[in-house]
């Protein structure tokens with residue numbers, strides 16, 4: 001099982017480690033992958049004579065790819081279930097993760113390679129065979145699995161899960177693919193392309209429209225267009241798991257003692273050293289949670305930014321004098337848990353709203369460790385709360401549904417599912433939810449508009465439109481608000497909004513705009 005060790009030894013659990021596979025392979029893997037005479041070693045047995053039993057880690061990766069392509073499942077939800085079902089140990093689980101996530105992230109490029117080596121359009125292949133081929137290609141081109149092992153094991157997997165019929169095709173195609181490394185294949189695929197985005201799409205395994213969208217997003221937020229390559233690479237790296245101890249509720253000691261590193265961007269956070277987090281009671285109880293640091297920062301910024309005057313001599317508070325906070329789109333509850341804990345510490349209360357009932361249940365679960373008196377969960381359309389609860393909240397977050405283009409590194413299959421049409425479809429809902437959030441804010445109250453996408457259509461344009469439409473808000477400096485809660489200056493601000501980036505901050509690409517509702521007298525005058 002040497003090939004297993006060489007594939008998973010890096011321990012990054014996600015098929016890339018931030019670098020393009022061909023570089024890793026050139027630097028570390030090529031010689032090890034060849035026989036003593038520089039030629040690749042393949043089994044002399046015909047596919048028919050080889051093993052029929054699938055290696056469990058590859059079987060898990062196959063089941064993940066099948067669930068994603070057949071059932072539209074999310075890999076990050078399916079993988080842990082399949083790992084548990086097949087009782088994989090830590091090393092095998094790491095290998096299965098790297099294989100499944102890598103094959104999914106690099107799917108567009110691998111399909112282009114396969115299209116050069118299969119004698120019919122890929123759409124005419126049995127989808128299960130295509131998934132097996134993708135796994136074989138990732139082992140050959142993206143991992144340090146010796147070619148003979150990649151080939152033999154993929155043929156065995158084919159025989160075990162599909163049948164003997166397609167094993168000859170799988171064998172023949174993978175033999176052809178193994179004839180070159182990834183750099184050579186991508187050079188061949190991009191040679192005739194004049195368009196830089198089309199070339200980057202192959203080199204970095206993103207759809208070309210997303211390459212263009214990310215380039216446009218960088219520029220819209222005041223960064224250089226050529227950072228796009230670093231950003232695309234960051235999308236292909238397995239993100240470090242960030243932890244948060246809920247303020248006043250959780251403690252990070254166990255995690256730090258077990259090797260987690262203290263987070264250097266925000267207090268109460270840590271970077272996990274990997275492994276099964278469920279072994280810590282604090283994680284099981286929910287007082288310590290997995291949460292991207294970018295999410296922690298934007299939630300803390302909304303909680304910390306000073307309120308304005310509600311009217312002469314007043315600040316924005318509820319009738320009983322305690323601040324009321326609202327999370328308009330709370331599911332599954334990551335930011336709600338942090339906001340609820342902060343609210344409890346300050347004698348404020350949080351109303352966490354979510355439209356989808358099953359996600360509202362997740363919000364309840366996330367808030368369970370927070371003192372009960374500090375929060376309430378409501379299930380409903382956030383757009384209705386603007387008029388139902390008008391002017392009642394000191395702090396409101398609208399963490400709106402978005403394309404998630406800023407969190408592609410966490411969801412390996414997401415880039416291939418999204419379409420440019422999603423941007424147009426989400427726009428009206430995002431604007432309506434922001435309006436509802438502003439309506440729900442009390443005079444002097446603050447509203448945080450948040451997305452996990454940097455795309456201008458979901459970020460700066462939504463904000464600019466709101467400022468044209470509404471004369472009852474002013475835009476606060478979100479970059480300064482983030483710096484005020486960060487442990488070091490982030491440099492995320494641009495024209496009073498703020499954008500975090502995976503390749504700069506090692507966070508998801510969270511966007512934050514902060515509005516303050518003007519006191520009633522000011523609005524009447526305007």
Ligand SMILES: C[S@@+](CC[C@H](N)C(=O)[O-])C[C@H]1O[C@@H](n2cnc3c(N)ncnc32)[C@H](O)[C@@H]1O
Pocket residue numbers: 295328329330331332333334335336353354355356359380381382383399400401402
């Ligand atoms: C980006 S997610 C929120 C993430 C959440 N704040 C967190 O930190 O875990 C957006 C959420 O909005 C919900 N949603 C979609 N349409 C909504 C609506 N009209 N009103 C309220 N919530 C809605 C979605 O179900 C989804 O759970």
